[in-house]
Amino acid sequence: MAKKKKNNIWYIAGSVVIIVFLIVLFFIYQPSNSSSTTSGEESKKSSWSLFEEDASCKYNKGENCQNTPSKCVCKSDQICFPDRTKSDNLGCYTIVCGDGYKDEGETSETCCIDAGCSNGLVCDANLNKCVKPECPFDCCINDIKYQDKSCPQYYTCNSQEHSCEPDDSDNDAFFDYEEIQKGTDRYNPDTDGDTVLDGYDNHPLFEYLPDNINYDWYYGKNCIWGFCPFPQNLNFEIKISEDVISSYENMPKENLINRKDPQLEEVAQIMNQLANAEGYNDADKLMMTIAFSRSFNYDYTKLNFDKPLPDWANFPMETIVKKEGLCADSAVMATALLREIGYDAHYLVGPCHDYTSYHAIVGILYVDGITLGGSERYVTHNGKKYYYVDATSRDSGGNVFYSATSKDDFGTTFCSMNEFVVRES
Ligand SMILES: [Ca+2]
Ligand SMILES: [Ca+2]
Ligand SMILES: [Ca+2]
Ligand SMILES: [Ca+2]
Incomplete structure (x- = not known):
């Protein structure tokens, strides 16, 4: 028994030595990625190494x-x-930009040399940037040798500039390639029919109508010598297309008063309905509308007398949405609105305070029922008398100078000079 026990000990010791040897061998010849693939000696080792076989x-x-x-x-x-x-x-x-392959992650922005450009632009290989194609020759020449110089699709050659200009087939300030990108109709200037041209429309595919805007003001009916003890409260609310308003911010300030504006027509309809509901005559309806204009705040931040009136005035609906503006804004808005309602109105500009400043007001053809008071002031235009009406509520000192508007204060303006002229904007 003792001898057999001794044999077992040797047997176990031998086994341990062999196992340790095998473990050491394993670590010595454990293949590494970096060395096993490049060296020629490695292939020799692999002929006898058991462990490298499956790893490299x-x-x-x-x-x-x-x-x-x-x-x-x-x-x-x-x-x-x-x-x-x-x-x-x-x-x-x-992966290298410029290797002639369009690989994943390479776009016209990151590597146009390989990814190419869209929308008729071409890749400038030196800049690695998509640019408008230039014509080194006159692209319009119908010469076979210039064929490769012709403009890409949706561009037309400007032979004078020797450049390719993007097409705008429907003349809506939105280039054809932009229309294709946005999904608008390049042969319809107003794809969603909200009166805003595609190029000016923040949402060219639909009419964007955010929350209602509320209006609340007073009109002093039945006043006695300018004193109105019980002014009537008038109010309405309206949904206004934000696309229309924001489009005005991008448009040149031209044709402010006579521009067709369906939203202004809607406000004019509301004024007519309010006047009908109250049983107002033309004089009351006129002054109720002036009171609406006077309910807006005076925007001092906009004051810039370096610009001539009404060049900094807003479009009428811009003023109505903002509920504030300068005298030019109020006068433009009130003139346009009164015309929509059916009055014969003009935009008037004239000097105030010994020519130290200018003021903008409304000129209105005489309306039956108004009280001219003592200040009968008007301009004559095309043989007709247009009486002064001030559509602005506050003077430049912030004082409210028409707190209650009535048909009895018709003709008044805080501007003492009497040299207003008709301006068509
Ligand atoms: Ca277009
Ligand atoms: Ca279009
Ligand atoms: Ca539109
Ligand atoms: Ca729209």
Whole structure:
């Protein structure tokens, strides 16, 4: 028994030595990715190494990242593409902008040399940027040798400028390629029919109507010598297309008063309805509308007397939405609104305070029922008398100078000079 026990000890000791030897061998010949694939000696080692067999990429035996992805692993900035000429032994390819391949992650913004450009633009290889194509020759020449110089689709050659200009088939300030991109109709200047041209429309595919806007003001009916003890409260609310309003901010300030504006027509209809509901005559309806204009605040931030009136005035609906503005804004808005309601009105500009400042008001053809009071002031235009009506509520000192408007204060304006003239804006 003792001898057998001794034999067992030797047997166990021998086994431990062999196991330790095998473990040491394993670590010595454990293949590493970096050395096993590039050295020629490695292939010699692999002929006798048991452990290397499954771990390294045998590219010389036809293994690559495509057929043996577990062993032939590409680096993080590489893609597996054995068929490309510049791929390495493992079949891995390092992506480079300018290699003639459009690879994942390469866009017209990041690498137009490979990804190309859209919307008729061309890639400037030096800048690696999409640019408007230039014509080195006259692109309009119908000469076979200039064919490659012709403008791309949706561009037309400007022969004088020798440049390709983007087309705008429907003349809506929105280029054809932009229309294709946005999904608007390049042969319809107002795709969504909200009266705003596609090029000025923040939402060219639909009419954007945010929350209602509320209006609340007083009109002093039945006043005695300008004193109105029981002014009547008037109010309404309206949904206003924000696309229309924001389009005005981008438009040149031209044709402010006579521009067709369906939203202003709607406000005019409301004024007519309110007047009808109250049983107002033309004089009361006129002054109720003036009181509406006077309920807006005076916008001191806009004051800039370097600009001539009414060049800094807003479009009428802009003023109505903002509920504030300068005298020019109020006068433009009130003139346009009164015309929509049916009055014969003009925009008047004239000097105030010994010519130190100017003021803008409304001129109105005499309306039966108004009280001219003592200040019968008017301009004569086309043989008709247009009486002064001040549509602004406050003077430049912030004082409210018409707290209650009535048909009895018709004709008044805080501006003492009497030299107003008709201006058509
Ligand atoms: Ca267009
Ligand atoms: Ca269009
Ligand atoms: Ca539109
Ligand atoms: Ca719209």
